[in-house]
């Protein structure tokens with residue numbers, strides 16, 4: 325998978341070259357290129373924004389600059405294998421399911437807006453030619469799209485074959501069975517008078533599996549009852565319902 329990011333703050337994307345993602349790049353599992361939007365300006369001030377039509381606070385990012393940048397980065401749009409992703413507070417929710425869907429994309433091109441966002445005609449123009457996703461990483465307001473891109477790239481890349489050391493990790497993600505994950509423990513056996521639940525040291529794998537499922541159901545009911553309500557009718561067995 326090739327990932328391109330266009331931004332006025334390239335250094336914001338430096339974490340893409342660290343740790344797990346950096347190793348995925350080094351191993352050739354992904355290619356990552358970060359582009360400075362201002363490279364496609366032609367004025368001495370390198371202007372990327374202008375006042376909003378219709379008035380209102382703040383500035384809007386200019387379509388001309390974005391058009392030149394994305395034409396250059398995406399290349400000939402016809403039959404492009406790329407998806408254009410535009411983070412925005414006004415987007416559809418970015419979810420684990422969407423992360424999985426994007427793992428089949430040959431290319432992901434992220435357009436990081438700032439100010440009050442990017443002139444809508446940029447999305448409208450490219451949506452006529454390729455898949456465009458306007459997505460939000462959550463119901464809170466950021467200052468720009470860069471942090472959202474870091475979140476989304478990590479969520480997608482970790483799902484790619486070979487990236488995670490243990491493939492079971494991605495397969496058994498939180499939300500993979502519709503529930504939140506239960507608690508995890510490691511040594512020491514007792515820490516500040518708090519013991520590890522004895523069942524986890526029992527060696528009884530069936531009992532451990534049941535205990536973990538019960539804790540996941542309890543946690544989901546407490547913190548995310550909406551996830552429980554969204555489960556298909558046959559998702560919970562009799563033992564689950566007893567929790």
Ligand SMILES: CC(C)N1CCN(Cc2ccc(Cn3ccc4ccc(-c5n[nH]c(N)c5C#N)cc43)cc2)CC1
Nearest residue numbers: 411412413437438460461462464465466467468469472
């Ligand atoms: C006038 C008045 C009533 N308006 C009311 C609505 N406000 C919405 C508004 C607010 C801030 C920004 C800053 N910004 C620029 C590009 C950009 C990309 C993503 C995000 C972003 N924020 N939160 C997320 N989950 C995001 C994602 N993904 C934020 C971005 C852009 C837009 C703007 C002001």
